[in-house]
Amino acid sequence: MLKGHLDMIVLAALSAGPAHGYAVIEEIRRKSGQAFDLPEGTIYPALHRLEQAGLLSSRWVVAESGRQRRVYTLTRRGERALTERRAIWRQFCEAMGGVLTSAPRRRRPA
Amino acid sequence: MISEYLDTLEAALRFDRSLALRVRQEFEDHLREAVAADPSEDRGQAEQRAIANCGDPRAIATELAVISLARRTKRLAVVIVLVLVGMLLLMRGLMAWYAAIQWVICDDMKPLAATIGIVIRYTFWTATFIGAAAWAYGSLHRLPSDYAYAQYSRHLNRFRMLSSIATAVLLVCMLSGGALAMIRLTSTNPSIASLIPVLSVALELLAAGTLVILLRGLTRQAEFTAGLHKASRHQ
Numbered sequence: 001m002l003k004g005h006l007d008m009i010v011l012a013a014l015s016a017g018p019a020h021g022y023a024v025i026e027e028i029r030r031k032s033g034q035a036f037d038l039p040e041g042t043i044y045p046a047l048h049r050l051e052q053a054g055l056l057s058s059r060w061v062v063a064e065s066g067r068q069r070r071v072y073t074l075t076r077r078g079e080r081a082l083t084e085r086r087a088i089w090r091q092f093c094e095a096m097g098g099v100l101t102s103a104p105r106r107r108r109p110a
Numbered sequence: 111m112i113s114e115y116l117d118t119l120e121a122a123l124r125f126d127r128s129l130a131l132r133v134r135q136e137f138e139d140h141l142r143e144a145v146a147a148d149p150s151e152d153r154g155q156a157e158q159r160a161i162a163n164c165g166d167p168r169a170i171a172t173e174l175a176v177i178s179l180a181r182r183t184k185r186l187a188v189v190i191v192l193v194l195v196g197m198l199l200l201m202r203g204l205m206a207w208y209a210a211i212q213w214v215i216c217d218d219m220k221p222l223a224a225t226i227g228i229v230i231r232y233t234f235w236t237a238t239f240i241g242a243a244a245w246a247y248g249s250l251h252r253l254p255s256d257y258a259y260a261q262y263s264r265h266l267n268r269f270r271m272l273s274s275i276a277t278a279v280l281l282v283c284m285l286s287g288g289a290l291a292m293i294r295l296t297s298t299n300p301s302i303a304s305l306i307p308v309l310s311v312a313l314e315l316l317a318a319g320t321l322v323i324l325l326r327g328l329t330r331q332a333e334f335t336a337g338l339h340k341a342s343r344h345q
Contacts, residue, residue, distance in 0.1 A: 020136075020139065020140075021136060021139075021140050022139070022140045022143045022144065039163065039164065039165035040140065040144070040163045040164045040165065041137075041164040041165035041166075041167070041169075041170040042165065042170070042173070044133065044136060044137070044140075044170065044174070045170065045173035045174050045176075045177060048174060048177050049177050052177060052180070052181055063139065065142070065143075065146075067135075067138070067139045067142065068135050068139065069139050070132070070135070070136050070139075
């Protein structure tokens with residue numbers, strides 16, 4: 001279920017600012033209160049796919065450790081997509097909340 | 111341990127050298143950072159945990175391969191359209207040039223040239239129709255967010271079928287164009303002007319060759335990805 005929303009989760013994690021894959025995973029864990037503990041490798045196909053779709057851009061930087069690091073940034077298109085997905089998600093939550101919290105009806109006697 | 115994991119991942123993506131190198135560097139940075147952040151003092155255990163948290167390298171490679179295939183598909187779809195537009199412009203330009211220099215075909219070859227002309231017209235518009243369908247199908251399809259290979263492979267096979275038919279029909283059109291150019295060349299004495307139809311045929315063949323190479327590359331990568339997908343499922 002979580003995988004179906006991975007794109008939105010990754011976009012939301014990057015809304016705070018540019019980050020590399022490991023930092024994106026840490027951000028997802030932190031924001032979800034450790035509830036979303038994805039297999040870490042799954043984040044990279046999502047990042048590549050979002051970049052291909054033009055929702056993210058990326059560049060190499062040199063980390064403090066001296067290693068090459070790929071840093072991803074949300075593009076304007078990505079920001080718009082995130083705003084749209086947030087609105088859809090809110091509508092969905094409200095609708096689902098309404099369905100789940102509505103009081104059960106009593107059955108009429110036959 | 112990390113090197114072995116990275117080697118497996120890189121080898122699984124060897125069909126795309128630049129992607130393989132990029133992914134290797136990204137995962138190396140990721141794994142080294144995960145090891146550094148691990149509270150355990152046993153480095154071996156920390157590496158083992160970091161690798162286990164990353165997941166099966168073949169499964170990751172399959173997902174990345176599907177994304178790479180989608181990119182190639184879109185590129186091929188654009189090339190098909192460009193070749194078709196280029197062919198149309200080339201044919202129109204050539205006809206205008208033949209008319210301008212009043213290059214006529216000798217009488218006994220005229221019926222054959224007329225038949226070839228009909229073949230060219232029909233094969234070109236057939237290729238254009240199928241090529242446009244391939245472009246629409248290849249470029250408008252959205253990659254499933256869960257990178258499901260089984261689902262994507264169906265789309266890919268349909269696209270490959272459409273683009274293969276378009277390329278084959280286009281090849282018939284180009285060969286017919288070459289035959290017509292030969293008829294025109296035999297109708298006159300060799301001159302500098304003869305170079306124009308020869309160059310035109312060469313350009314068409316170059317375009318067809320590019321299409322065939324791209325199509326072959328896509329097919330090979332699709333077969334490789336299918337194998338990768340099978341291997342990751344059997345693990």
